[in-house]
Amino acid sequence: MKERKIAGLIAIIAIVVVVMFAGCLKEEEHVSTPTSLPPATLTPAPEITSAIVSNVIDGDTVKLQSGEKVRLLGINTPKKGQPYYEEATNRLKELIEGKTVTLEKDAEDKDQYGRLLRHIYIDDTFVNFEMVREGYANVYVIPPNTKYSDEFEKAEEEAKNAKRRIWQPSEEGLSECIGILYFHWNAEGNDCYNLNDEYVTFKNTCSESIDMTGWAVKDEANHIYTFPHFDLAGGAIVTLYTGAGKDTTTELYWDSSGYRCNAIWNNKGDTLYLRDINGNLVISYSYGGFE
Ligand SMILES: [Ca+2]
Numbered sequence: 001m002k003e004r005k006i007a008g009l010i011a012i013i014a015i016v017v018v019v020m021f022a023g024c025l026k027e028e029e030h031v032s033t034p035t036s037l038p039p040a041t042l043t044p045a046p047e048i049t050s051a052i053v054s055n056v057i058d059g060d061t062v063k064l065q066s067g068e069k070v071r072l073l074g075i076n077t078p079k080k081g082q083p084y085y086e087e088a089t090n091r092l093k094e095l096i097e098g099k100t101v102t103l104e105k106d107a108e109d110k111d112q113y114g115r116l117l118r119h120i121y122i123d124d125t126f127v128n129f130e131m132v133r134e135g136y137a138n139v140y141v142i143p144p145n146t147k148y149s150d151e152f153e154k155a156e157e158e159a160k161n162a163k164r165r166i167w168q169p170s171e172e173g174l175s176e177c178i179g180i181l182y183f184h185w186n187a188e189g190n191d192c193y194n195l196n197d198e199y200v201t202f203k204n205t206c207s208e209s210i211d212m213t214g215w216a217v218k219d220e221a222n223h224i225y226t227f228p229h230f231d232l233a234g235g236a237i238v239t240l241y242t243g244a245g246k247d248t249t250t251e252l253y254w255d256s257s258g259y260r261c262n263a264i265w266n267n268k269g270d271t272l273y274l275r276d277i278n279g280n281l282v283i284s285y286s287y288g289g290f291e
Pocket residue numbers: 185186187191198263264265266267
């Protein structure tokens with residue numbers, strides 16, 4: 001009798017531990033789950049609708065005449081202060097501001113900010129795709145909204161090969177000198193609580209020292225790290241950690257802060273962009289992908 005009681009107690013403890021552990025493992029880098037469920041009486045949003053775009057907010061967000069905001073799916077354009085921000089905004093204005101567009105829903109209706117998530121078309125142009133193809137946006141597909149991820153990848157490949165806009169390379173030589181020696185995007189355990197085990201190591205493979213002051217590291221979203229006054233000596237390496245710490249000549253700390261989780265490098269796939277002080281691309285490195 002006593003043994004059965006103990007066995008039962010152990011089983012309960014085991015279940016509690018497993019549940020707690022499962023909670024810890026949950027990645028929170030892409031938070032899109034609504035905190036409360038909509039009322040059951042709501043009818044699902046139709047797949048295809050049309051609407052008038054009253055104004056363009058930036059290269060990937062617009063406001064409809066109805067007052068609702070729309071975040072274009074699958075893409076990310078530079079934010080204010082970043083290179084090509086104005087250009088991307090203006091291009092989207094040129095394409096759809098004041099016009100009647102077709103909106104297509106993917107898996108999710110809205111994001112956590114209440115913006116509609118949509119693919120936008122005008123006449124025969126798939127606007128999201130076109131923004132990527134012309135080099136104003138990078139691909140930024142967040143599951144489960146993956147309907148056109150293959151198309152977007154192809155458009156990005158084309159823009160990259162043609163070195164359009166955000167893919168404009170840095171001056172001759174820099175890309176050959178700076179490389180990624182090691183990239184540890186998946187920290188041990190829950191990345192949100194182990195930020196300094198998320199890191200990337202750059203190496204200067206040339207013999208000349210490179211002044212990286214004001215250079216920027218960015219991911220597929222809008223996390224940006226700007227280098228402080230920093231020289232990378234010829235043949236030297238430097239590691240950029242996501243968490244906090246004291247900068248040295250070989251270690252730099254992003255000291256990331258964000259929404260719910262401060263991890264930067266998504267474990268299932270992300271892209272690192274390294275830009276020089278003029279905003280030109282030195283390295284872009286993609287890993288992973290979506291199943
Ligand atoms: Ca990570």
